[in-house]
Amino acid sequence: MAKYRIAWMPGDGIGIDVMDATRVVLDALKLDAEYLHADIGWDFWCREGDALPARTIKILKETDCALFGAITSKPQTEAKEELAPELQDKGLQYFSPIVRLRQLFNLHTNLRPCKSYPGNPLNFRGTEVATGPNAREQLVDLVVFRENTEGMYGGVEFFPLPQSVYEALCLNPKMKPWKEKGLENVALSTRIVSRQGCESICRQAFEFAKKHGRKRVTLVEKPNVLRETGGLMTRVFRELAKSYPGIWADEANIDAICMWMFKNPQDYDVLVAENMFGDIVSDLCAGLVGGLGFASAANIGDTYAVFEPTHGSAPKYAGQNKVNPIACILSAKLMLEWLGEQAMADRVEAAVAKVIRERKVGTYDVGMKSTTMEVASEIARNV
Ligand code: GGG
Secondary structure: OOOEEEEEEEEOOHHHHHHHHHHHHHHHHOOOEEEEEOOOOHHHHHHHOOOOOHHHHHHHHOOOEEEEEEOOOOOHHHHHHOOOHHHOOOOOOOOOHHHHHHHHOOOOEEEEEEEOOOOOOOEOOOOOOOOOOOOOOOOOEEEEEEEOOOEOOOOOEEOOOOHHHHHHHHOOHHHHHHHHHOHHHOOEEOOEOOHHHHHHHHHHHHHHHHHOOOOEEEEEEOOOOOHHHHHHHHHHHHHHHOOOOOOEEEEEEHHHHHHHHHHOHHHOOEEEEOHHHHHHHHHHHHHHEOOHHHOEEEEEOOOOEEEEEOOOOOHHHOOOOOOOOHHHHHHHHHHHHHHOOHHHHHHHHHHHHHHHHHOOOOOHHHOOOOOHHHHHHHHHHHO
16 A cells, blocks of 8 residues: 555646646655545536535545645636536535635645745846846745635625625624615625634744744734734734744734835745735745746645645646646645655755756746646656
8 A cells, every 4th residue: 555645636727737747756756655536626616516526525535635736716607607507507606616625624724935946037136126137036935824714715705695694784883884885785705813713823834933943924914904803813923922032023014015025025034924915925925936837835734735836727728738837846845745755855846946947948937948748857857
């Protein structure tokens, strides 16, 4: 029997291309694993009315962890229109399978490392010298800890609002303008956070900083406007910071940090944020280290984890063997670390860094013409 059982979820669109490429690297490493294919994504919504079928959940429950490519998600109206004709009138609702996965398996922590590898032509070159001949590569090496199950992406949303919710809300005098607009014209997405959720994500950010000798942990919030949810997160962060005296704990508003990161990204180290703010700031960080083609992610729970490139399914490039596989390969590196295979993880990262530095191969996003598979094969050759 293999040492590891890994759920293999390519999803749809370019998810399939980058997962095929990643497999070449894992096979070169000779990871002692059995890969179990699991269905997820748009095709299963259209054909079966469920983007995360029960059989997939069963496979996940029987494996150590999962590697996931990408899926297409569309708003409710389009989702319903694309359902197979025989499913159209069954009152099915589309739910993001990613959000469902995170909630079903309590994958409370989203870890997004953003590191620039020297030689990547897309590395951030600074705002002051960006256009001149002296434009210098500014190397960024930061990690975002994003709370993954609560907040704005917690899935508590209504349209139309149930009468009872609407009436309860309308007891609040601040709801007057909304009451006048009428129940049928109001949609609601909530931002609910718990002390436990805030504590868990902040503690993990501090623990990571302590373990890896990182000097600074920055909370990304907006407590001056989001007084209750942002306020709770900020109080928890400040309280926890007292237990980590060697680490500089500071706070930034989400809007301000987007500007500061763009000016001085090398100043930041570990960032911690609620679900939506973490999503926003980590895409910004990805932009500083070469874009989504280089951005890996881990969704980590207490006993299970799902690893995925940050990018989506980019349907226009699907099946063309064209997109950058590095984000997915670096996600596999995070998986190896989580499994305790640090030496293999280090080999993958070193091979990725070498291939980027040498620039013998590279996909269209870095201005080259290699295919997805050519890049993966070169990385595989170097592991
Ligand atoms: N690998 C990440 C991915 O596939 N992202 C697509 C996405 O964010 N879809 C929105 C959603 O389903 O929540």
